Amino acid sequence: FGPSGSGKTTLINMIAGLIRPDKGRIEADGRVLVDTDAGRFVPKHKRRIGMVFQDARLFPHMSVASNLRYGRWFTPTAERYADIKAVVDLLGIGALLDRRPAKLSGGEKQRVAIGRALLASPKLLLMDEPLASLDEARKAEILPYIERLRDETKIPIVYVSHSISEVARLASDVVVLAQGKVAACGPTGAIMQRLDLLPAEERGEGGAVLDTAVLGHDDVFGMTVLGSVAGEIRVPLLA
Template sequence: MTLSVRIRHRQGDFLLDATFESSGRLTALFGPSGSGKTSLINMIGGLVRPKSGRIEAGGRLLVDTEARLFVPKYRRRIGYVFQDARLFPHMSVAQNLGYGRFFTPATERYADFTGVVDLLGIGHLLSRKPVSLSGGEKQRVAIGRALIASPKLILMDEPLASLDDARKAEILPYIERLRDETKIPIVYVSHSVAEVARLASDVVVLSAGKVTASGPADDILSRFDLLPEEERAEAGAMVDLAMAGQDEVFGLTVLHSAGGEWRLPRIDAPAGATIRARVRARDVMLAVERPVGISALNVLPGKITAIAAGEGPDALVSLDCGGDRLAARVTRRSIDALSLTVGREVFAVVKAVTFDRGSVGGPSGLARDPFTLQVPPQQEARTSR
């Protein structure tokens, strides 16, 4: 589904003037606090009416101020997951989940209750009230409520912002499953590079109410100039790694990519599963000769494709390692000392211990029954009349 946005909206002294188009499975609206992310997602969801502009999702026009068209939120078929779960405290989990169905015509329902519960691992919570749930459990129920409404699009406004690191680690795999195993596109608001790198297929960068860049996550998150200053240490590249085996003696996992062999701290996944890893530029060292006698376990040959040096002491070196795109953050002094130039062959060196739970995504391609969104047989019969 393609999401096309072109809006202009002033609220007080703040002007939101944003234009972008995305067909990604999970499009992240990324930027610092106050950049306009929540205002923009609220306009997509119908919670805010823009002063002027046009919003189209999947070929369906939701807003066109010139034509005086504004589809109300209850008719947009959009699921919304907020920062706080916003569950009804007097209802059980099962009742909260079922509430999402009320506004969806019976002939348009495709989400199976049991399938959603299994996808999110909340079967054991169905009889409980929200007050007894952890923050991560509440957010999983909130996602389930949005999904059971059979939406055509899901909006998630910083759903992990109120959670501690342990709860974030708990819920991230479920968002990955939602992204990978359903056909529902997601728009995800965040100011965290780590979250966006792990989840997003596409990124729209906002700053002071304007879109400064948009495109594939790999392209956007490798550029220091597009990231807020406080997040630039997290810049880097994403690499897809295929599970090859386990090094049981040393607690490591062996993986393969287009660039070569990798060793990371143990990942529990079957052979053949694909792992998405974020390789931060600050964690990549460069060598002009294959290094020997070093502790780092990951050494990949590559070629320099670009060097971007700013006014400060550091620079960003872009690499092509057999098809894997990596980036290294080094000093300008190192560039001079090693005579690094575009086209030069080098070795990228990455320590295994730099990878943590936040930089390694959940496996895809697992041997399990995928969660499929299909029209239930009884609804299919009604629809065909």
Template sequence: MIEFSCRLARARFTLDASFAAPGGCLALFGPSGSGKTTIAKLIAGLDRPDSGRIVVGDRVLVDTDAGIRTPVHRRRVGFVFQDGQLLPHLTVRQNLDYGRYFTPDDAAVAGFDAVVDLLGIGHLLAARPSTLSGGERQRVAIGRALLASPRLLVMDEPLASLDADRKLDILPFIERLRDELALPMIYVSHAIEEVARLATKVVRLSQGRVVAEGTPSDVFATALPDATRDRFELVSFLTGTAVRELPDYGMTVLAHPAGEITLPSRFGPPGKSLRVAVRATNVTLATESPHGLSVRTSLKGRVRSVALGDDASALVVVELEGGDRISALLTRLAVADLGLTEGRDVYALVKAVAIDERAVGSF
């Protein structure tokens, strides 16, 4: 359990935020300057609030009213920075050993061999940081943080400096941390695909304030854009089971009660449960079963709600067969021409290439 309620005033920025979250992966999401990193540093003890209270598990780390300010080295918070910040004169093994140097063996979250295996860095132990790729450096940085036996792992934009391919390489390892170690995590990001894939709860920030919190579906798919969000942040989440791969085409097909979902990459063997994030701007609605289209995913459902914006936009939420909901951001003209009203049977269409592989995760 994480409880956070702090205020911090600076010359050009004020943070005044409160939230609580159970275990799992809590994502702090928002644009640059919204307060994400400030919150991460306050939890880790790298900055001090003017007032407030921070609790991790059963330990009070900060309570300004009670005069409690736990020193950084006693908080047991593992912190992974954007650039890894490995010690350049040490090998990978020595960097990892540095992580566990300050922690008693009986407090270990996981042993050295288990962490090395989990992160797939056994072949790098003799290498120095300067010879590693960006993704490899970040995996080593995560390993060093884990070997410090933290009660909480904080990752501050850990993939921000990586290209798309390296991000795809490292995201499965972060999933394994979440699922296999059951270690509470705070993941800081302004990349919606990463948050959609990893988070069990999201706190969305704007200008130092919490503007939304809840499950990814609660935060990203519920309302028309306003001043604190843009239309590309409207995302729906669908869960399906892999039923077959199409190796000749590099694709995976998921079974869903409303139809098949075709993904633009291979995601492992049949039987695997996957959560897929779909942007509302990438959803097309049809009032009849489509034929002769290049679109591979067609999901049957019924219009649950229609919200008309002040501009040209309209948000249509479709209740799919099986219970999932998918949002489509259309124009008000399209809503009028198609006669889209509550209760209308429709088909939600999604191009496979519009689905970002970074936003497909196992749950």
């Protein structure tokens, strides 16, 4: 998390292997990807990392189904764990398989891009502001799918964002970047209370993160009832 120019995309590109750092060490799940002192730099196609960019970057001449299958080609058969049908169902893109990218909405393109990354059976998923180019309606459409991705696949995700609402909804832990350095890191609930860490234009958006459970829905009044340690909380209807 951090303002534009703070180094978020540079950092995620280093993890992906798209940028070679001048000095440093990158390790993921005990596997050293970069160690400049030791002269180690694992090529990007051997890192087993999936990446979703701001723009979907789908192949325009391929159908959705072909774009999805492309993600599998670079993964050895014995190491493939992602099932095409399961990924299609997870992202709700079954009706799109025969279409070309030009016939998709922005939200649909991003869901396909996420599916392509998943079908590479990655050990780590990188998402570089995947909602930045979408309007509010499309963001609302795709956020539930990213939540399902987080909760159901159990793949570690490094999610880059400058949106407080996205961070509060999706993140378990937050690293705040400022001018190329780590300003703070910790659980989302703790970081969200630190208004001093937010960009000046966003300091009015600080808040708290509450752990709640959905108790029920009130369709008559269009509300959802949440249960928390503080009691019941009613919010606008959650789909």
